[in-house]
Amino acid sequence: MGAVFKVDGGAGVGFAGDGERTVFPFQFAVFGSDDVAVRVDGKPVTTGFHVALNDGEEAPGGAVIFEVAPWVGAAISIRRYLRLRRLSAYGSSASPRGDAVDRDLDYLTAALGDVDQAMVGSLRLDPADQDKGDLALPRMVPGRALVWNDQGDGLANGPDAGEIASAWQHGAMAQDAASRAEAAGTRAETALAGFQKQMAGAAFDLDLRAQNVTLWQDERRMPVIDAPGDRIMDIRETGALVRLSNGGRLSLPGVSAARNGVRYRVVNGDGTMVDISAASGDQIVPLDGAAVRSVYALPIRGDCVDLICDGGRWFAAPIAQNGPVVKLLRTGSQDIPAGGYFIVEWDQVAEDSHGLYDAALHGIGSLPPGFYHVDAGVNFAIGDTAVAVSAYVERQGAAGWSTHLQASDIVGSGSNATQSVRVSGIARIGIGTDNALRLRVRHSDSVTRQIAAGSVMSWFHLCRVGG
Structure with missing residues (x-):
């Protein structure tokens, strides 16, 4: 007795052409060579091949043999396609043969299996909704979307693409109008607060423990907001004076x-490193010529900046920026060869509030434009003879490094002592160029001299005094 016919999985198989292979086997049962449907790259193919079926019940399937090998990368699909038909005719004068009945039942089983597989990829109602409605389609209307009807028990024609786009535009306009209304209400609230507080003026901040006093007069009499932590400003707070402290960050909308x-x-209220962060994808444009960036730093106590939005960008207009920008100290000894010039290398950053120390240049680079007070000193070890020493503050420009400030002195003779040679003055930093400074020294001795070791003996201080 043969095995009972059953349907396992789908009646189809796919291959990729390699330009050489012509034989593509399949293992699903068919009842004739015309039950095999072939597609290449999604298009039906009826010529250029023949189907060879296997013999016997234990080895269903066969092979599709192409006359010319499909090209490289061709998508070859071989599937069973059973048409609605009977395989046998039973007369009324004789008993039907068992093998003919069995073959017809196998055919029906295979056809039902194909229907079952096709149902897997069709739209079906959730079991909980089986008795709530039907999926009868409405009459065809070009360009319309299908939607559930108001009762939720059937399909109906919905809006077309133009109506959907128009609804989206109306929603965007409504959102914009709501934002503008909120902004107008905010301005009205701010104006009312300013009118009620028109006698308010100076702001006074006294910290007895730290012995610090901050006093300022805001000419616009804006309300003051203390923001010691990470503060996200709201549109209703427009016009506020924001005082950042304790390393806080102001996040702009x-x-x-x-x-x-x-x-x-925005003002730095306590001298910790505070900054202003633009929203994701936005930039802050400094009006003092500095580079556009997403984070605007206020590192020094008293630094103050106005932030203005024009609807497309945030602008930063510096009001006051002062205090030390960077302080570099040399704590270890360093040999200065005889003759020539020598760039001082700094081995410790005691304070670098802007992150501008550049070890590759042994100086400070990428400075914001403005005027800087420079105070630099190199501590020499006194030797047996006096020596002439010169110190130069050099600025880097388009043509390279050039002397910007200079000082000369005579280091006396003696033992177990040191003497500092100091250079001080105002350096100008340009917009986009001429924005790096370094310290170079030379001495007149014919032997190597040494920068003395010490905790604060050789230094390079930089302080921004104006934009």
Whole structure:
């Protein structure tokens, strides 16, 4: 007795052509060579091949043999396609043969299996909704979307693409109008607060433990907001004076048409490193010529900046920026060869509030434009003879490094003593160029001299005094 016919999995198989292979086997049962449907790259193929079926019940399937090998990368699909038909005719005068009945039942089983596989990829109602409605389609209307009807028990024709786009535009306009209304309300609230506090003026901050006093007069009489931590400003707080402290960060809202004219004034209230961060994808444009960036630093106590949104960008207008920018100290001894010039290398950064120390240049690079007070000193070990020493502050420009400030002195003779040679003055830093400084020294001795070791003996101080 033969095995009972059954359907395992799908009645189809796929291959990729390699330009050489012509024989492509399949293992699903068919009842004739015309039950095999072949597609190449999704298109039906009816010529250029023949189907060879296997013999016997134990080895179903066969092979599709192409006359010319499909090209490289061709997608070859071989599937069973059973048409609606009977394989045998039973007369009324004789008993039907068992093998004919069995073959017809096998055919019906295979056809039902193909229907079952096809149902897997069809749209079906959730079991919980089986008795709630039907999926009868409405009459065809070009360009319309299918939607559930108001009762939720059937399909209906919905809006077309133009109506959907129009609804989206109306929603965007409504959102913009709401933002503008909120901005107008905010400005009204701010104006009312300013009117009620028109007698308010100076702000006074006294810290007895730290012995610090901050006193300022804001000419716009803006309300003061203390933001010691990570503060995200709201559009309703426009016009506020924000005092950052304790390493806080002010996070700006994203730019939009509704925020056109929104303004904040931000001050560093305690001298810790605080900064202002733009929203994701936005940039802050400094009005002092510095580089556009997403984080605007206020490292020094008293640093103050106005932030203005024009609806498309945030602008930063510095009001006051002062205090030391960078302080480099040399704590170890260093040999200065005889004759020639020697760039001082710094082995410790005691304070680098802007992250501008550049070990490759042995100086400070990428400075914001403005005027800087420079105070640099090199501590020499006194030797047996006096020696002439010169110190130069050099600025890097388009043509390379050039002397910007210079000082000369005579280091006396003696033993177990040191003497500092100091250079001080105002250096100008340009916009985009001429924005790096370094220290170079020379001495007149014919032998090597040494920079003395010490905790604060050789230094390079830089302080921004104006934009």
